[in-house]
Amino acid sequence: MKHFRQIILIPLFFLIGSHTLYADITIQEFNTKKNIHILFVEDQTTDLVSVFFAFKGTGAKTDPTGKQGLVNLMTQLLMERSTEGSDRTILQKKLKALGVLGGFQYAVDRDNISFQFKCPVENLKLVFDTIKVYFSNPTFDSKELAKMKAFDPASSRLATSSEQEFASKILVQKLFNGHPYAHPASGTLDGRQSVTVEDIKDAFKNRFAQEVLVFSVVGELSPKLLVNYIEDTFGVLPEKAKLPKISTAFLEPDGQTTIIPKDSAQSGVVFGQKALPIQNKDYYAFIILNNILGGKPFTCRLWAEAREKEGLVYSIYTELLQWKHAELLVGAFESDNTAVQKVIALIRKQWEELKDYGVSEEEFQASKTGLLGGYVLNFTSPDGIAQAVLNTYLTDLPTNYINEHQKRLSDVKLKDVNRIAKKYLDPDHLTFVVVGNPP
Amino acid sequence: MKFKHLFFILLLLSASPSFGKEKFTYEAYTLENGLQVILIPNNRAPVAYHALWYKVGSADSPMDKTGLAHFLEHLMFKGSLKFPGDKFKRTINDLGGDQNANTTWDRTGYFITIAKEHLPLVMEMEADRMQNLLINPADVEKEKEVVLQERRSVIDSKPEACLGEAANASFFWQHPYGKPVIGFEEHIRNYTREDAIHFYKTWYNPNNAILVIAGDIDIPSLKSSIQKQYGSINPPPVKERNRTQEPTHRQTKAKVELRDPQIGSILVQRLYRAPNYRTGGIKKEAALSLLKDILGDQTDGRLNATLVEKQKLAHFAVTNYIGYFYDPYSFTITASPINPSELDLLDASIEAQIRHLLSEGITEQELQIAKNLWLIDARFRHDSLHGIADYFGENLSLGYSLNDITAWPQVMAEITTKDITEAAKEILESGPEVTMIAYPLANK
Numbered sequence: 001m002k003h004f005r006q007i008i009l010i011p012l013f014f015l016i017g018s019h020t021l022y023a024d025i026t027i028q029e030f031n032t033k034k035n036i037h038i039l040f041v042e043d044q045t046t047d048l049v050s051v052f053f054a055f056k057g058t059g060a061k062t063d064p065t066g067k068q069g070l071v072n073l074m075t076q077l078l079m080e081r082s083t084e085g086s087d088r089t090i091l092q093k094k095l096k097a098l099g100v101l102g103g104f105q106y107a108v109d110r111d112n113i114s115f116q117f118k119c120p121v122e123n124l125k126l127v128f129d130t131i132k133v134y135f136s137n138p139t140f141d142s143k144e145l146a147k148m149k150a151f152d153p154a155s156s157r158l159a160t161s162s163e164q165e166f167a168s169k170i171l172v173q174k175l176f177n178g179h180p181y182a183h184p185a186s187g188t189l190d191g192r193q194s195v196t197v198e199d200i201k202d203a204f205k206n207r208f209a210q211e212v213l214v215f216s217v218v219g220e221l222s223p224k225l226l227v228n229y230i231e232d233t234f235g236v237l238p239e240k241a242k243l244p245k246i247s248t249a250f251l252e253p254d255g256q257t258t259i260i261p262k263d264s265a266q267s268g269v270v271f272g273q274k275a276l277p278i279q280n281k282d283y284y285a286f287i288i289l290n291n292i293l294g295g296k297p298f299t300c301r302l303w304a305e306a307r308e309k310e311g312l313v314y315s316i317y318t319e320l321l322q323w324k325h326a327e328l329l330v331g332a333f334e335s336d337n338t339a340v341q342k343v344i345a346l347i348r349k350q351w352e353e354l355k356d357y358g359v360s361e362e363e364f365q366a367s368k369t370g371l372l373g374g375y376v377l378n379f380t381s382p383d384g385i386a387q388a389v390l391n392t393y394l395t396d397l398p399t400n401y402i403n404e405h406q407k408r409l410s411d412v413k414l415k416d417v418n419r420i421a422k423k424y425l426d427p428d429h430l431t432f433v434v435v436g437n438p439p
Numbered sequence: 440m441k442f443k444h445l446f447f448i449l450l451l452l453s454a455s456p457s458f459g460k461e462k463f464t465y466e467a468y469t470l471e472n473g474l475q476v477i478l479i480p481n482n483r484a485p486v487a488y489h490a491l492w493y494k495v496g497s498a499d500s501p502m503d504k505t506g507l508a509h510f511l512e513h514l515m516f517k518g519s520l521k522f523p524g525d526k527f528k529r530t531i532n533d534l535g536g537d538q539n540a541n542t543t544w545d546r547t548g549y550f551i552t553i554a555k556e557h558l559p560l561v562m563e564m565e566a567d568r569m570q571n572l573l574i575n576p577a578d579v580e581k582e583k584e585v586v587l588q589e590r591r592s593v594i595d596s597k598p599e600a601c602l603g604e605a606a607n608a609s610f611f612w613q614h615p616y617g618k619p620v621i622g623f624e625e626h627i628r629n630y631t632r633e634d635a636i637h638f639y640k641t642w643y644n645p646n647n648a649i650l651v652i653a654g655d656i657d658i659p660s661l662k663s664s665i666q667k668q669y670g671s672i673n674p675p676p677v678k679e680r681n682r683t684q685e686p687t688h689r690q691t692k693a694k695v696e697l698r699d700p701q702i703g704s705i706l707v708q709r710l711y712r713a714p715n716y717r718t719g720g721i722k723k724e725a726a727l728s729l730l731k732d733i734l735g736d737q738t739d740g741r742l743n744a745t746l747v748e749k750q751k752l753a754h755f756a757v758t759n760y761i762g763y764f765y766d767p768y769s770f771t772i773t774a775s776p777i778n779p780s781e782l783d784l785l786d787a788s789i790e791a792q793i794r795h796l797l798s799e800g801i802t803e804q805e806l807q808i809a810k811n812l813w814l815i816d817a818r819f820r821h822d823s824l825h826g827i828a829d830y831f832g833e834n835l836s837l838g839y840s841l842n843d844i845t846a847w848p849q850v851m852a853e854i855t856t857k858d859i860t861e862a863a864k865e866i867l868e869s870g871p872e873v874t875m876i877a878y879p880l881a882n883k
Contacts, residue, residue, distance in 0.1 A: 045483040048822050089738075089748060096738050097808070099815040120818060154703035163596070265596040266588070298516070298528035298538075308525065311584035314592050334592050366533045373535025373554050379484045380552070380654075380824040 025379065027389055027399050028223055032231045034210040034239040039389050039399065040226060041218045043382050049121045049219030050382040052390045054114040056214055057324070058207035060185040061110045061246050067195050069187015071207070072108045073148055074200045078134060079106050081144040094130050098123040104131065108185050111324045112394055113207070118383065121219050128229040135208060136236050142197045149192050156184060158260065163268025163435040164332055170260060171270045171330075171433040179249040181326060209241035210234060216390035218382040249326035257344060257432040267340045267436025271347065272330035273426045278322050278395060284408045285416040286320065286329075286424065291367045292359050292417075293350065294318030294331050299366070301350045302331070310346070312339040322395060340438040348427060355425040358418030372406055463821055465831070466658060467841055470670050473646025473677070477831045478661060479653040481824060487555040487654035488824045490548060491565050492836035494649070495642035497622070498544040498615035498682055498766070503629075505615070506622015507638050509542040510586055510630055514639075515549065516540070517578040520571035522564055530564065544616055545765040546836035552824065555655045562668040569643055570672055579632045587628070590621050598699035599706070599877055606875035609693040610710050614685040614766060644674035649835045653828035682766060688712070693873045700880040704754070705782060706775050709789070709871035713770040715762045721843055724762035725851045726862040727770065731760040732809040733801050733859070734792075735772060739808055742772070745792055752776060752785045765838050770866050782876075793867050800860040813851055 030038040063070045080088055095104055099120040106115045119127045154160035156169065169184055176182040183191065213234060217226055251274050276286050294302040294317050306313045318331035335343055359367075379385050392401050465479045500507035516538075518524045531538045536553030551561050594600040604619050611617030621627075650669065652661065716724040735742050735758025742756035756774040776785045820826040834844050 043483065045481065046822055048818060050822075092738055097811070099818075101812070101815060101819055118819070118822070120815065159700045160703050266591045296532055299525060299532050307585060308581075311581040312588075314585055314588040334588070336588060336591065366529065370533050370535045373533075373557075374537065375535065376484050376486055376554055377535070377537055377552055380486050380488075381483075381822055383822070 025385060025389070025402055027402075029399060030223065030227050032210070032227060034235070036210045036230060036234060037214040037393070038223075038227060038230060039214070039216045039393060040223045041216075041382075041385055041389060042220060042223075043218050043385070044220045046219060046382050047121055048118055048382070049124055049217065049221060050116070050118050050386040051124075052114070052116045052216040052383075052386045054112045054214055054390060054394060055207055055209070055241075056112055056212045056394060057243055058113050058212060058241065059109050059111040060183070060187065061180040061325070062207070062244055063180065063183070063187065063191065064199075064244075066191065067187075067199060068183040068191030070191070070195050070199055070203055071113065072186050073145065073192060073195050074140075074203045074207075075106055075108050075113055076148060077140050077144060077200065078138055078204070079104070081141060081148070091130055091133055095119075095127060098127050098130065100127060104134075110181055110185055114390075116383075116386075121221055124219075124221065124226075125229055128233045132233045132236070135234065138204065140197050140200045140204075145195070145197055145200065149195060152189050153186055156186060156189075158262060158435070163262065163264055163266065164270060164334060165268070166260065166262075167268045167270040167433040167435040168332070170258065170435075171272055171431065174258070174431065174433070175251050175253055175272065175328070176249055176326070177252075179325075180246060181249055181323065205238065206242040208237050210237050210239045212241045212243075213237070214390065214393055216386045216393070218386040218389075246325055249323075251326065251328075253426075253429040253431040255427075255429040255431055257434060259434045259436075259438065261437060262435050264337075264436050266334050267337050267434055267438055268332070268334050269340060269344065269432060269434045269436075270330065270332045271344075271430060271432045272328050273430050274424075275320055275327040275329040276420075276424060277327050278397065282416065282420045282424075285412045285420045287409065288364065288367050288371065288412055288417050289354070289359070289421055289425075290318055290320050290329060291371055292363050293354060296367060296370060301354070302333075302347060305346045305350065306333065306335075306343050310342070312336075312343050312346075316343070324396075337437045338439060340434055340436065344432055344434075348430065351425055351427040351430055354421050355427060356422075358421050359414070361414055364414045364417055368409065368412065371409055375406055375409075463827060465827075470645065470666065472670065472672055472674055473644075474669050474672075475649045475835060476665060477649070477651045477828070477835070478656065478658055479651070479828055479831075480656055480658065481653055482655045483824070485555050485655045486824060487553060487558040487561075487652060487656055488828055489551045489553070489558060489561045489565065490651045490653075490825070490828055490832045491569070492649040492651070492832045493547045493549075493643055494545075494647045494836050494838070495680075496543050496545040496547055496765075497618070497620040499642065499680055500615070500618075500622070500638070501634070502615065502618075502683075503626065504622070504634055505618040505626045506586075506620065507626075507630065507634060508547055508642075509621050510582070510627070511635055511638055511643075512540050512542045512547050512549075513582045513586060514574055514578065514635055515568055515572060517575070517582065518573045519564075519568040520573065521567045523573055527564055527568065530560070534560075536561070542620060544620055545838075546833065548832065548836070550825070558652070558656070558661070559664050559668075562664055566668040566672065569645065569648070569669075572639055572643075574632055574635050574639070576632055579630070579635065583627055583630055586621065587624065590624060590627065594619065594621065595624075598697055598701050602695065602697040602875060602877050605697070606695045606708070606710065606873055609695050610712075610769060610873045611685055612688070613683045615682055616685075616764070616766065616768060641678050644677070645669055645672050646674045646677050649832055651828045651832040653824055680765065684766070688872050690869075691872070692870065695873060695875045696878065697876075698878040698880050702877045702879045704775055704879060705779050706773065706877040707782065707786070708771055708773040708875045710873040710875065711770045711772075711866050711871050713760060713762065713767060713866045715764055715767045716843070717765070717838065718767050719762070721847070721850055722854070722858065723862055725847070726854050726858040727760050727762055727866070728813075729806065729809045729851070729854055730801075730859050730863050731758045731770070732812060733805045734758050734796065734863075736809075736812075739812075741792060741796070741805075742774070742789065746774065746785065746788055750788060752778075752781060752788055756789070763834065763837055763839075772871075797860070797864055797867065801856050803856060806854070806856055806859070810851060810854075814848070817848065 316333035321328040746753040746756040754775040761768040
């Protein structure tokens with residue numbers, strides 16, 4: 001009887017915390033003879049296989065000066081443009097018939113070139129055989145290149161991008177002025193115009209190499225077979241990559257509000273300051289701080305002030321961006337033109353309040369238990385697992401980091417969060433870019 | 440809290456070749472108060488997915504208060520008797536759950552994904568806001584502003600969305616599908632608290648809802664939790680949907696255009712009236728679904744093969760067919776010319792392809808490719824926690840029966856080339872009723 005009463009007296013959040021099931025993903029690792037790195041998670045609840053892979057460190061940051069957009073053009077040409085003997089449309093149809101319904105997807109970001117596909121597990125070998133054609137001695141067609149060079153994406157122009165898209169572009173330009181991160185992954189119009197077929201051929205040789213290739217695969221299959229398929233498909237690539245050295249970005253946010261006039265129904269606003277690298281011992285406290293500030297939907301400070309209290313925005317958020325050579329705390333919102341200055345003032349106020357007074361015990365506990373409890377939600381699908389495992393590797397974290405994440409979060413104390421709020425929140429250098437028509 | 444007996448249907452689906460390698464089972468039953476329940480175990484992660492689908496949507500809003508169903512969706516997050524104010528949202532957030540909701544013309548869904556041990560609490564919360572929503576006047580006014588901003592974000596600031604809204608209005612003279620799901624700005628401004636309360640009481644009842652729970656669940660204990668939380672609710676009789684039906688447009692054709700600097704390239708869409716599963720039958724819906732792929736699949740469709748690959752007239756040429764809405768909707772053909780001055784040529788080419796299909800029909804090979812895609816697509820549904828759960832939940836909330844859903848693969852397997860050509864003739868022969876064109880402002 002007494003024992004039962006004692007259990008009831010323990011605060012609810014503690015009970016919930018102790019019941020949270022920890023992530024327990026078993027990751028098998030392999031290296032091929034020429035150093036392709038393979039991460040494999042066996043999943044017997046699916047008859048599809050999720051395959052994610054990336055060429056690490058080969059992204060848009062490696063574009064030579066004056067040729068911003070080279071990596072993007074190269075990858076686009078590789079994946080989409082037909083050349084003599086390897087019609088991309090035929091390859092796409094083949095993949096579709098093999099059950100790659102989502103297509104063979106690719107993305108070029110500032111740091112890496114990534115690919116992914118999902119297919120019925122029984123067709124995996126045939127899918128790899130088809131993919132091999134993309135990477136085997138591609139010929140890059142100058143006529144196709146010319147067509148692509150002329151294409152200026154709508155998202156990069158003030159007139160045709162969304163307000164928030166364009167504001168993001170300008171903020172990044174301001175923050176990283178002079179560093180390769182300043183230009184978008186798609187490059188610049190001038191940069192793309194100067195790219196030649198020779199540039200692309202060189203870029204391909206230097207970037208698509210086995211030693212920078214990493215795979216993250218989830219499904220029910222023999223890892224031995226997987227390794228064979230991968231070696232067979234990518235064995236044709238050179239072993240060594242040749243990449244320029246990229247320096248750490250030195251950010252100097254000026255704390256100003258820049259307004260770019262656009263005649264639109266709403267304003268898009270983006271804001272940011274420096275953050276901490278994930279390897280820093282205070283990073284987990286920063287995760288909790290960001291969650292309280294603008295990461296947690298419905299109940300974070302910014303949502304509570306700008307949406308719940310004032311009804312001025314539909315969505316507002318902050319997030320931590322981890323790139324290889326820089327870290328940012330950024331946020332965004334959209335609002336009626338007349339509300340912009342009010343919302344910006346609200347945001348600046350929250351920055352100062354958190355720096356000066358920190359967060360409350362209640363906020364801290366709610367955020368922590370929320371982050372702890374929500375972590376397992378990332379692993380409900382094979383794609384989710386594959387992506388998380390790949391991201392861990394691309395961020396240079398140890399493989400088992402995924403399974404240690406909750407413990408690290410759990411170890412953070414309220415005083416840690418308030419200490420780093422005081423140390424790292426920087427209202428004087430919180431920089432805003434507005435695209436719209438505020439009065 | 441009274442129940443005489445629980446009418447109980449147990450349905451265990453065993454491995455069937457039409458679903459591919461069967462990786463799941465499910466149970467379906469109905470509570471005495473009419474709540475339809477589907478339970479789908481999946482133990483990939485220690486997580487549960489709770490989805491509540493109400494069989495009501497924006498098309499059931501009063502005609503002078505368009506979008507009311509969507510507004511109510513917003514108010515559903517503003518507090519109920521046991522979880523007032525922001526306690527509902529905070530509770531889910533504090534437990535690390537993911538909460539979301541979604542309104543379309545025909546149904547409103549509320550979705551919570553959460554670590555499995557919190558499922559009983561989630562049910563208590565959903566049952567409470569099903570019956571005891573608190574709608575306070577200050578929240579009503581504030582939320583109107585939020586919805587207006589949402590409208591600005593997703594429609595007013597996006598020219599293609601504005602154009603789509605106008606095209607729908609031309610396609611539906613009377614039927615509420617011609618009104619935006621989010622509602623018109625003027626109507627949103629005029630919502631009252633009484634409007635919301637009346638709508639809520641009318642439609643948000645267990646006999647007008649479907650509960651789907653998937654994930655790491657223990658069915659016997661879950662069933663008793665469901666009975667405890669939802670079984671005691673005594674609903675009024677079900678309100679039948681009552682939409683003004685669309686009159687015949689006879690021979691009239693409409694063209695809806697928009698020129699805007701934010702539009703990147705010319706886009707043209709043809710809208711054809713098409714039957715849905717209720718007016719045309721499930722077999723016709725299956726035939727038109729296959730027609731959609733054969734004619735306009737982005738990779739394998741005829742339009743792509745001719746207009747894009749062979750003739751190099753279009754960036755893309757695709758079709759869409761929605762036969763699963765509660766009332767009939769449309770079959771569309773959408774394309775973008777590579778050369779703006781070749782718009783007429785593109786148009787003529789599409790016409791020619793349609794004529795060709797209607798006179799020559801389709802081949803067995805095309806049919807097999809299209810059918811194969813649907814089979815593989817069914818396997819992709821099982822890959823996420825909510826995929827198969829939403830498949831059941833959404834279709835049931837749109838008015839399909841469980842039988843319809845399980846019979847679909849077989850219906851599709853039996854469609855013949857003749858079925859498809861006949862269905863195509865019926866909807867494509869007399870041309871599109873509405874054509875929608877988006878132009879960039881400066882002609883490049």
